[in-house]
Amino acid sequence: MRPKDFQEATARRIVEIFEKEKQNRVLLADEVGLGKTIVARAVVGKVSDWHRKMGDKHFKVVYICSNINIANQNSKKLGIRDEDCLRVSESRLSMQHLKIYQNQGRDHSFQQLIPLTPATSFSMTGGCGNQEERALMFVLLRRLPAFRELSGFSDFMRYYELKNWDYFVNLYEGQVVSCDENGSGYISIMMAALNQAIPNGMIREIQAVCHKAAPEDRWRSRDMINSLRRIFAQISLDKLEPDLVIMDEFQRFRDLIAPADDETGMLSKKFLQDSATKVLLLSATPYKPYSTLEEIGQNESFDHYREFMQVMDFLLYDARKNAEFKSVWRDFSHSLSELNTERLTVLYANKSNAENALYGSICRTERFRAGMIDASKAAEIEIGRNDILSFAEMQRFLNEYNIGNVPVDYVKSAPYLLSFMESYKLKENIVKQYKARPNAQLLKHYKTMLLRKIDLNTYKKVDSGNARLQYLMDTVFDGGRSCMEKLLWLPPSKPYYKTARVFRVGSPLSKVLVFSSWEMVPRMIASMLSYEAERLNCVKINENKENKPKRYFAADSLEADSKRKRRIVVVRLRDYAEKVVSYPCKKLGELYDPLEYLGRGLDSVQKDVAKKVRALLGQIKIKYGLSEGRGSAKDYFNVMYHLFDGFEGEMPSVIPHNAEAVFTNIAIASPAVCAYRLFKNDEQADTLAENFVSLFNKTESMDILDVLYGKSDDFYYEAVLRYCAEGNLQAVLDEWAYVLGEKGDDLLESMQGSFLGTASVQVDTYESFSGQSAKPRMRNHFAVGYFNARLDDKNVQRTESIRLAFNSPFRPFVLATTSIGQEGLDFHLYCRKICHWNLPSNPVDLEQREGRINRYLCLAIRQSIAQKYGSIAFHTDVWDEMFHAASEAEKQDLSDLVPFWCLPDDGSNAVKIERIVPMYPLSKDRLVYERLVKVLTLYRLTLGQPRQEELLDAIHAAELDDEALDKLFINLSPYFRNGQACGKKVEALI
Incomplete structure (x- = not known):
């Protein structure tokens, strides 16, 4: 990906600081979501070119990031070759000597990038390694x-x-x-x-x-x-000898700049205490940008101002520069603390001096924020009877065993606490006490503490039992109007033709990202929403008395001896049925050009393509003397492979009666044909199509198609092709390829990694807790949880797969995470709805969370672009041309933030990012939320100042107008400082 104009300006400035100003430590603090990794890649290219001109033969970059998942995500963006990317098991610092010399052989490339992660590379406590x-x-x-x-x-x-x-x-x-x-x-x-x-x-x-x-x-x-x-x-x-060290998400391991005598100290002494090594720090929050008086009071060692000065001491290693900066900063802080509207001129002058002092070692660009967020769903929710019962029953149960009190926030965060509260001390205590003195009657009487396995097995409607969960379910399923439970992928932002059936929705759909403070919440949300999505389909199937009733668990028996049984899945796309879906028939692909049919209805498109198919079938009937008859999948494949594409082999026995309709859907939307139009390569198309075969062979997928089209094992492939046509699959794949920004094998690898298998989590039920059966497992497919896990190859791969799948148009549609997903990871490609299950205490954390989906080419931007520019005249590439048109019309004298990150709000009802905050009535939630939003708008004015909360109160009391406030913001953006655009003059953007 080529850097945008403001990113290129920042990269040039960083190299200027390194080369001309002889300052070897630079902080790139661009706001979350603005592509710091892209800037870093441009810096690598420019610095390596500089070193090559100086005669260097080998340019080495050490890339340090906080975890393997971030390393995997950013490796391609940064230009790290696959052979240099880490597996957890081989990422230890004690093993890096091998990697170093493997890349120093006869044919080594000029650039070498070596990624390291503190959690594994520097993990040398008292253990003996792996x-x-x-x-x-x-x-x-x-x-x-x-x-x-x-x-x-x-x-x-x-x-x-x-x-x-x-x-x-x-x-x-x-x-x-x-x-x-x-x-x-x-x-x-x-x-x-x-x-x-x-x-x-x-x-x-x-x-x-x-x-x-x-x-x-x-x-x-x-x-x-x-x-x-x-x-x-x-x-x-000793052997690394890097020319450049890049530290990504620096705040995660800030102790490296003041290390102890341990393994992190080894790293620091080698790279960071040597001022001759060029170091680029990447972090939107290198120090906590804002700290409340309450946070400071609770932890005296925690102090935003102290952290800020520690970072500046590290950056300004030259004693003279450091002393000059502190003198300038004291003057600015003094003027700001004595804020007086009559002395603003002095304040502005001191602010300008402080800004210039920071600009010698820090670059920071911020996005336009006004109008991007729709906060209408930050609202109080309606509590139900079971919300009250959940608290009352759990507290009575704890009283019975003299355990103590249940935290109210637990009850507000999750229903059926004993089912999902794994690895919590409270749950461990409850289990211990209950085993010592069981009371089966009491347990049976209470209905809100544990799920009932017998209810799950018969797909009984399970009460949400929690107002937040019900609010989320209402948001996702929308009373059945969204049809999300029947979707295997989201409709495209720009359909090539009008979508049909379940894909025909009123407003643009989105995945939902949920942040919670408690680890039990992701587990609960993934299980409850996936169960509900599955239930909505299986209830429909069970209404047909001719079908054998579907059960959730593998066996009807709920006894302990059935715990190991798995669902028996009889796949329907196999043999020739699989080949019909996965064969990229070139002849049929030629009959449909998406740009030729833009904006028409699917019926109209099918009717027109069917005429071409009919003519083609007529030719082969005459040429090969074939007649129509009751055909099979084998006949469909043989017609495509031998007669249409001309490969030698077995001739079809007949032309199937329904051939015209089936071949029409293949031409328009077969996974293989769509993939071939995308890749222009047989093998790549076939490989991607095999992933769709696996997708449609999943039990949940077969259930959906049975509900929509009726069950037919022999002709299931026809339902698959019909679903692909109704779902505008070509438009889905083309949009996905555009946002991934890759080609060929790289694109194929990214797409393949996004098809997530069904996982499961173990839960407690009334039957298992009371000893009647083993703990069952609940399937996670519609929704998944992303939370802390053991750091090994299997779990790293699982979390990486979850990230890739959520950034695809396919399931899961809901991702619930703890703070592990809060920094450094992207979830924006198909999500514009973010739910704050529990509000953070600090506004910066709220901003970090929302920065996960407020990013380059995010879903809200694409849906807005498609809405505004989807009817222009197209020639070759729909998405390139829409963004080009948007840039021509919207950018004017602004940076490339427009239109790739935001758009001017012209009242056109553009699609926005939805902030969902389900607040309990009469609780502190409303006050906490209002304080967060209030501080969020102005906390940047207090960066690097002590006692920020008091300073914000003083700023509010001064009642400065917007122009005065604007002059107080510190501008460290190379693009905007160079006069290329004024970043603070845009009143409202989305």
Whole structure:
């Protein structure tokens, strides 16, 4: 992706600071959602060009980010090659020496980018690492004379790890030898480094433990292996020698600039205490931009002003520059604290000096905010009887066992608390007390603490039991009007023809992102909404008495012995039925050009394409002497493959009676044909189409199509093709490709990774809690939870898959997350509705949350663009041409923020981002929300000032007009400071 004009201006400014102003530490603090990674990529390109001109042969960049998911998300944006991207198991700092020398062989590229993550790369507490880490160390250490013939050394390094040890040893032996053979001299260099780094005393101690091999020496082994890990980590650091260090989401590991004597200290001493290393910090919030008096009172060590000064001390490592800045900043702070409308001239002058001082090491661009957010759904909600019962019954239950009080916020956040409150101390205490003194009658009497497995199994309507959950369900399902439970993907923002049936909705649809303070909430929302979506379809199926009743669980029996049984899924797209859907028939694809039929109804499009299909069928009937008859999927495929596209093989026996309608839908919307029009490549089209086969073979998908078209196992593929046509699949894929911004194999890989399988979470029910059955699992497909999990390959891949799927047009349609999704991750491509389940205490957290969906090419912008410019004359690329038209009409003298991030609000009822805040009546929610919004508009005026809350009160009391306030905002945007546009003069944008 090429940087936009304001991003290019920022990249040039950063390089200017590095090269001309000789300042080696720069903070890029662009507001959340404005593409700091794109700016960083441009900086990498410019600095590498500069170094190449100076004669450098190898330009190395170390990219440090807070977690593997962010590394995966940003790697392509930053230009990191796939071979340099990390797996969790191989991301340890103690293993990076291998990666470094693998990329320093004979054919290495000029640029090398090495990603590191603190949670794994620097994770060297008291442990002995993972198996891969120890295997690589073993492969190298056994080459040293001291360990070469040492009996028991393999067992020592294995550290009681029996599974896969030999596999990993052989794997890394091959990599080490291959790396050495590429001309890097890897083995000899590592041997020299290890001989110098490992003390003789440690060698003797390891030899003694290996000879003794007693069980009591296990803890001694642990300490020695940990010491070896530190040695390997230090060697990696010594060999990195980066030309540029990029620290992404810097606020997540701010302690690196004032480190302790541990593994993070190793990193800091290597890169960050050396002022000769160029360091680019990326963070919208490098210090907490705003702190309330309450927050400061609760934690005296927490202080926004102290954090701000700590960051500035790090940036301004030159003592003279640091002293000058602090003098200028004191003058500005003093003028601001004595805010007086009669002395504004002095204040403005001091503000200008402070702004210039910051601009020497900080760049920051902010978006236009007015009019982007629709806050009409930040409202009080209606509580029901079960909201009260949830609290009363749980409290009575706790009183019965003398456990204490249930937190009111728990009850407000989730229904059926004992079903979803896993890993909570309160739940653990309840389970312990109940097992010691069970009271089955009391448990059975209370209906709001636990789900009933028998109700779930028969798809009984389960009361939401919680006003917030009911509000969310009403928002998502809209009383059945949204048809969301029958959708497998969202309708396109710009349909090529008028969508039909369930895809014909009144207002543009959106996914929903939910933020909560409690980990039980994502688990609960994912389970309850997925169950409700599934129930709405299965109830319809069960109304047909000819069908065998569908049950939620695998077996009708709810006894404990049925807990391991899984649903038996009989896939319907298989053999030739699968081929009909997944074969990219070029001849049929030629019969439909989307631009030719823009704006027409589907019936009209089908009628016109059917004429072309009829003529084509007439030709092959005459040519091959075929007649119509009762055909099968095999006949459809053979007609396409052999007769239409001319490949040799078995001839069809007949032309199926319904061939005209089926081939018409294939021409318009077959997954394979649509993919071929997108990729212009058979193999890529076929590969993507196979993902659609898997999608339509899911039980939930088959249920939807059975409700819409009736059940037909033999002709299910016809229903699939009909659904694709009604869902405007070509427009869906083209829009998706546009926002991903990729081509070829990269695009295919991104799309493939977005088809999420059905997962499940374990929940407690009345039956399991009372000991009648095992804990069942509830399926998550319509909605999913994104929350903290173990940091291993499997869970990292799962969370990464969730992020990719939510950023696709396909399910899940609801993502519920804790603060883990609050910073650094994008969820904006198909979501413009954000629900604050629990309000944060700080306005910056509210802004960070909403920044997840208020980003480049976000759904609200695309739906607005399609609404305003969807009827222009198109020639080749619908989305490129719509945004070009919008830029011509809307941008004027503004930056590229318009139209890619916002649009001037001209009263055209453009689509907006919806802020959903379900507030309980007569609670503190309303006051908290109003305070957050009030502070959100002006907190930037108090950046880097002590006691910000009091300062905001003074600013409000001064009653400054908009022009005066505008002059007090600090402008650190290179684009706007250069006079290319005035960023504060746009009154209202969406």
